Amino acid sequence: MKARVTVTLKNGVLDPQGKAIEGALGALGFDGIGSVRQGKVIDIELGETDKAAAEAKLSDMCEKLLANTVIENYHIDIL
Template sequence: MIKARVTVTLKNGVLDPQGKAIEGALGALGFDGVGHVRQGKVFDVELEGADKAKAESDLKAMCEKLLANTVIENYNIFVD
């Protein structure tokens, strides 16, 4: 079994209102010095019966088709 983590984040230049809200809330909670917050998504995926190369290929296809909106988001794949 192959375990992987896919991290999806907004591309630079794309407005991130949720990140801005988190940034403001952290300041209101007394966490000084927080300059910039961007939010994202993390997917932990287990693939059975695949080798590392096939897993990476399949995960890329999953990101391109479902997990990420590639117009406004970037993704990174980490395979254990």
């Protein structure tokens, strides 16, 4: 089973990477750009065959390793 975990910064948390992209897009001549935020996407192949079990396991992985839940949100998609 394949899954995609998306980890994004919570609102209000400073995002220097996003700001750098915003600046670079402006410098390249793209206008009308509002806020830019950058996050991570992690594609995982799991041995699980049960969707609910896979989601529980992925949620556990996010809490323990993949996301810093103080400043980041995570979202799990089973593909």
